[in-house]
Amino acid sequence: MKTLSTxxxxxxxxxxxxxxxxxxxxxxxxDMPAILIPITLVPIAWRLLAEFRNWKPMPLIFxxxxxxxxxxxxxxxxxxxxGRRAAVSLLVMMLAxxxxxxxxxxxxxxxASLCLFLCATxxxxxxxFAMVFYIVACLLSTLIALMYLHRQExxxxxxxxxxxxxxxxxxxxxxxxxxxLAFPIGLTMFLLFPRWSSPLWGVxxxxxxxxxxxxxSMTPGSIQNLFMDDSPAFRATFQGSVPNNVFMYWRGPxxxxxxxxxxxxxxxxxNLPAETKPSLADAQFRYEIQxxxxxxxxxxxxxxxxxxxxxxxxxxxxxLVSRRSITQLRIYPMASDPAFQDSxxxxxxxxxxxxxxxxxYNPRTAQMMSEWRAETSSxxxxxxxxxxxxxxEEFHYTLNPPLxxxxxxxxxxxxxxxxxxxxxASAFTxxxxxxxxxxxxxxxxxxxxxxxxxxxxxxxxxxxHAWSEVWIKGxxxxxxxPTAAVAPDRxxxxxxxxxxxxxxxxxxxxxxxxxxxxxxxxxxxNNWVIAFGADAQSRLFTIFGWxxxxxxxxxxxxxxxxxxxxxxxxxxxxxFFRFRAAREQDAVLKLWQKFIRKLEKAGFTAKPSMGPxxxxxxxxAQLEFAANRIEQIxxxxxxxRYSKNTDGREKLTELVRDFKPQTAA
Amino acid sequence: xxxxxxxxxxxADDRKVRLKQAVDTVNQILLGKEQQVKLAFSCLLAxxxxxxxxxxxVGKTTLAHALATVIGAHYQRxxxxxxxxxxxxxxxxxxxxxxxxxEFHPGPIFAELVLADEVxxxxxxxxxxxxxxxxxxxxxxxxxxxILPKPFIVIATQNPLDLVGTFPLPDSQxxxxxxxxxxxxxxxxxxxxxxxxxxxxIVLKDTSALISPVDVLELNKDCQEIHISEALLDxxxxxxxxxxxxxxxxxxxxxxxxxxxxxxxxAYAFLNDRDFVVPDDIKAIFPALARHRITVPHGMxxxxxxxxxxxxxxxxxx
Numbered sequence: 001m002k003t004l005s006t007x008x009x010x011x012x013x014x015x016x017x018x019x020x021x022x023x024x025x026x027x028x029x030x031d032m033p034a035i036l037i038p039i040t041l042v043p044i045a046w047r048l049l050a051e052f053r054n055w056k057p058m059p060l061i062f063x064x065x066x067x068x069x070x071x072x073x074x075x076x077x078x079x080x081x082x083g084r085r086a087a088v089s090l091l092v093m094m095l096a097x098x099x100x101x102x103x104x105x106x107x108x109x110x111x112a113s114l115c116l117f118l119c120a121t122x123x124x125x126x127x128x129f130a131m132v133f134y135i136v137a138c139l140l141s142t143l144i145a146l147m148y149l150h151r152q153e154x155x156x157x158x159x160x161x162x163x164x165x166x167x168x169x170x171x172x173x174x175x176x177x178x179x180x181l182a183f184p185i186g187l188t189m190f191l192l193f194p195r196w197s198s199p200l201w202g203v204x205x206x207x208x209x210x211x212x213x214x215x216x217s218m219t220p221g222s223i224q225n226l227f228m229d230d231s232p233a234f235r236a237t238f239q240g241s242v243p244n245n246v247f248m249y250w251r252g253p254x255x256x257x258x259x260x261x262x263x264x265x266x267x268x269x270x271n272l273p274a275e276t277k278p279s280l281a282d283a284q285f286r287y288e289i290q291x292x293x294x295x296x297x298x299x300x301x302x303x304x305x306x307x308x309x310x311x312x313x314x315x316x317x318x319x320l321v322s323r324r325s326i327t328q329l330r331i332y333p334m335a336s337d338p339a340f341q342d343s344x345x346x347x348x349x350x351x352x353x354x355x356x357x358x359x360x361y362n363p364r365t366a367q368m369m370s371e372w373r374a375e376t377s378s379x380x381x382x383x384x385x386x387x388x389x390x391x392x393e394e395f396h397y398t399l400n401p402p403l404x405x406x407x408x409x410x411x412x413x414x415x416x417x418x419x420x421x422x423x424x425a426s427a428f429t430x431x432x433x434x435x436x437x438x439x440x441x442x443x444x445x446x447x448x449x450x451x452x453x454x455x456x457x458x459x460x461x462x463x464x465h466a467w468s469e470v471w472i473k474g475x476x477x478x479x480x481x482p483t484a485a486v487a488p489d490r491x492x493x494x495x496x497x498x499x500x501x502x503x504x505x506x507x508x509x510x511x512x513x514x515x516x517x518x519x520x521x522x523x524x525x526n527n528w529v530i531a532f533g534a535d536a537q538s539r540l541f542t543i544f545g546w547x548x549x550x551x552x553x554x555x556x557x558x559x560x561x562x563x564x565x566x567x568x569x570x571x572x573x574x575x576f577f578r579f580r581a582a583r584e585q586d587a588v589l590k591l592w593q594k595f596i597r598k599l600e601k602a603g604f605t606a607k608p609s610m611g612p613x614x615x616x617x618x619x620x621a622q623l624e625f626a627a628n629r630i631e632q633i634x635x636x637x638x639x640x641r642y643s644k645n646t647d648g649r650e651k652l653t654e655l656v657r658d659f660k661p662q663t664a665a
Numbered sequence: 666x667x668x669x670x671x672x673x674x675x676x677a678d679d680r681k682v683r684l685k686q687a688v689d690t691v692n693q694i695l696l697g698k699e700q701q702v703k704l705a706f707s708c709l710l711a712x713x714x715x716x717x718x719x720x721x722x723v724g725k726t727t728l729a730h731a732l733a734t735v736i737g738a739h740y741q742r743x744x745x746x747x748x749x750x751x752x753x754x755x756x757x758x759x760x761x762x763x764x765x766x767x768e769f770h771p772g773p774i775f776a777e778l779v780l781a782d783e784v785x786x787x788x789x790x791x792x793x794x795x796x797x798x799x800x801x802x803x804x805x806x807x808x809x810x811x812i813l814p815k816p817f818i819v820i821a822t823q824n825p826l827d828l829v830g831t832f833p834l835p836d837s838q839x840x841x842x843x844x845x846x847x848x849x850x851x852x853x854x855x856x857x858x859x860x861x862x863x864x865x866x867i868v869l870k871d872t873s874a875l876i877s878p879v880d881v882l883e884l885n886k887d888c889q890e891i892h893i894s895e896a897l898l899d900x901x902x903x904x905x906x907x908x909x910x911x912x913x914x915x916x917x918x919x920x921x922x923x924x925x926x927x928x929x930x931x932a933y934a935f936l937n938d939r940d941f942v943v944p945d946d947i948k949a950i951f952p953a954l955a956r957h958r959i960t961v962p963h964g965m966x967x968x969x970x971x972x973x974x975x976x977x978x979x980x981x982x983x
Contacts, residue, residue, distance in 0.1 A: 155979075607978070609977060609982065610982065611944040613945040614945055638941075641894065642896060
């Protein structure tokens with residue numbers, strides 16, 4: 001039977017451990033399979049009830065059973081234990097199950113400490129600035145829990161801490177003071193701990209915080225979905241002048257091939273490099289881009305990129321494509337020359353590709369375009385007429401366009417006349433091709449929000465846009481934005497302001513501007529914390545003149561430091577404990593300690609503050625069968641230790657050795 | 666040589682036997698307070714002054730009287746009142762016309778054992794007259810110094826400070842008392858005995874002296890022989906250091922208190938038939954030694970006794 005002893009947890013301590021665990025677990029629930037959530041919540045609830053109803057710990061057999069069931073469910077759900085999410089879910093579940101047996105300070109401390117670890121694992125899934133709030137919440141609750149636990153343990157010998165009006169806040173204050181002391185060490189580790197430029201083991205299964213972003217195909221509705229997403233796509237910090245919103249076309253995927261429904265990039269465009277490149281000297285805008293991960297390969301630049309960052313290439317239609325998919329925050333310098341002439345001459349293969357239309361689709365458009373072509377031979381006239389058509393007919397720029405079926409362009413141009421930027425770009429491009437003008441679709445982002453405080457342009461996913469480019473002999477590829485003909489506001493003020501309706505329930509202007517302002521924090525977090533990778537670290541080392549430390553040398557250096565420090569501590573340890581060691585060398589005391597250990601095995605609780613006679617009397621009263629022996633040993637011990645006459649140690653050795661209270665019991 | 670030492674030891678043994686009898690006698694008068702009686706004797710053997718502090722009617726004066734009686738000392742009782750004057754304690758010089766000079770009439774303080782009853786009812790001025798005598802072992806009146814007899818031991822009683830009409834003794838003067846003990850209410854069976862047995866005052870009258878003041882001096886010398894080990898000093902120092910940690914008390918114990926503690930512990934070990942001091946002795950003496958010397962920090966609603974036992978439970982025995 002378990003009896004209540006001082007080692008049992010105080011209520012406030014266990015409650016704070018439960019709070020800490022709950023706070024830490026909540027974000028994990030978002031991505032855990034739903035079936036695992038009740039398995040996690042039940043033990044927590046049980047422990048809470050156990051506290052208030054004074055339940056005993058669960059029998060071992062039941063705990064083992066619960067663990068087996070939980071792990072089986074987990075394995076079945078994930079199909080194994082491989083992968084980040086499965087491993088972290090296992091940790092969450094096991095920690096919750098640990099509560100079933102958490103009735104002592106030691107167990108509670110393990111749970112609280114592992115809460116900190118669990119909190120750190122959340123970084124495997126997200127590194128956004130919002131995580132800071134999560135960490136702070138975890139840290140505060142865990143600190144309070146740990147403070148309560150340690151205080152209870154420190155005062156174990158006297159049962160209870162003297163009450164000096166301590167509250168949660170004083171505990172927290174003390175914890176924070178300790179944390180402040182640890183901060184320099186933490187900062188040093190953050191700066192100096194070896195960082196690798198690529199992960200040691202393979203590529204992570206999914207990028208951190210990756211947003212779908214623009215994809216490698218465009219169907220009606222694809223950008224419209226992005227438009228609902230206000231998360232940042234990238235930020236651009238300009239040196240010098242910031243271009244007007246009207247000129248801010250951030251170039252992304254370029255599409256050539258249309259199958260009647262979907263636009264796709266062409267084989268040629270993916271594989272041919274750019275023949276000519278804008279020169280850096282002509283570049284009118286210079287800026288630095290801080291790009292959020294997308295899991296795609298495109299990186300973004302204003303038309304036309306004059307720089308090719310490391311690890312990327314420039315395709316013949318001036319897309320910047322990264323060799324590796326962007327799975328983490330990426331920062332690159334960029335320059336753009338908007339006046340650059342793109343391909344004044346076009347190869348025949350490309351010309352053909354830019355004129356191709358799917359056979360058997362959109363006959364009405366084809367007919368209209370051939371009528372227009374018959375009226376004029378000027379390409380410019382046709383372009384103007386097409387834009388005027390969008391502008392003067394009853395076209396609507398809307399988020400809720402009707403569905404289109406087979407002849408998407410026909411239906412859009414002559415029936416529904418409601419659409420989003422991709423409808424216009426797609427229809428316009430097909431119109432041009434049918435009129436014999438080479439055209440292609442470009443997707444990317446348009447505009448952005450200029451932050452006055454941070455002096456940078458924030459581009460969100462909702463700024464995604466699609467437009468057309470037509471090829472005019474002599475001028476080369478020229479950007480035409482048909483959406484601007486329908487809704488000029490879209491280009492001038494951004495997509496949000498050009499819509500009459502709200503996008504969703506929480507789409508308020510003040511909320512949007514608050515989010516824009518708060519993005520400053522996210523940007524700082526990115527710049528100062530997330531972006532501190534291998535490159536930044538080696539830059540830092542260069543400042544200190546440690547430029548020679550590449551990652552391999554850094555590991556060696558770290559290992560050497562750890563070994564030297566470890567050896568030093570190992571060698572110096574005896575000096576730290578010199579006084580204690582001297583005392584422990586006292587053979588009589590050692591015998592006494594051995595005697596106490598034997599008593600404790602027999603079920604007697606000795607406190608360090610007990611005098612030897614007091615201890616002997618109490619032990620004798622509890623272990624009656626051995627009372628005589630205990631008295632004898634106690635008598636001899638105090639004589640050996642405290643009187644002038646110290647012989648009798650041999651006798652004491654003998655007595656203690658032969659003292660076997662547990663077998664007698 | 667051997668014979669002399671043998672003789673010496675028989676004399677010492679005889680003293681010790683009579684001391685035991687004295688302790689037993691006091692225990693028969695003051696029922697059920699063995700521990701307090703032992704502490705009181707430890708205090709006497711260490712030649713310290715004793716303060717008995719408790720509510721009226723629990724046997725303070727009985728204990729003081731019993732101690733005085735068994736010691737057989739020439740003793741004086743001074744009942745402290747609010748109109749008591751220093752001269753009432755120390756004595757006065759009176760002009761003798763026939764001899765044409767002043768003659769000193771010694772006060773009640775000139776005795777081997779002084780019972781200062783309800784010491785905190787007198788004014789500070791009168792209190793200080795007594796307490797200075799306690800510290801110096803002599804009194805100075807009108808320029809003449811008068812040596813007090815040896816041993817000179819004061820047993821003072823006082824009511825708890827919160828009773829009406831008392832003048833609390835200042836901390837510096839409380840320090841003159843070696844030990845301060847409380848008696849507390851008797852246990853039920855002891856109380857029943859008290860209610861049925863004959864009056865304690867009559868028992869006291871029939872009691873005769875068992876040891877003499879000279880014996881007290883000799884016993885004190887015997888106590889000095891008690892051994893104190895290094896390990897024990899470690900413990901005493903740990904205790905003293907812990908009292909100076911301000912989470913327990915306003916100010917800690919002084920080195921003088923530490924010396925007094927060892928003196929008392931020697932006497933206590935002597936009473937327990939041991940020729941060395943063990944930590945249990947320290948733990949037994951410490952509360953009586955400390956309780957009148959230290960105060961709980963302001964704002965802490967906790968009795969000083971509780972703090973002391975908390976502290977004792979906190980300090981590990983090395």
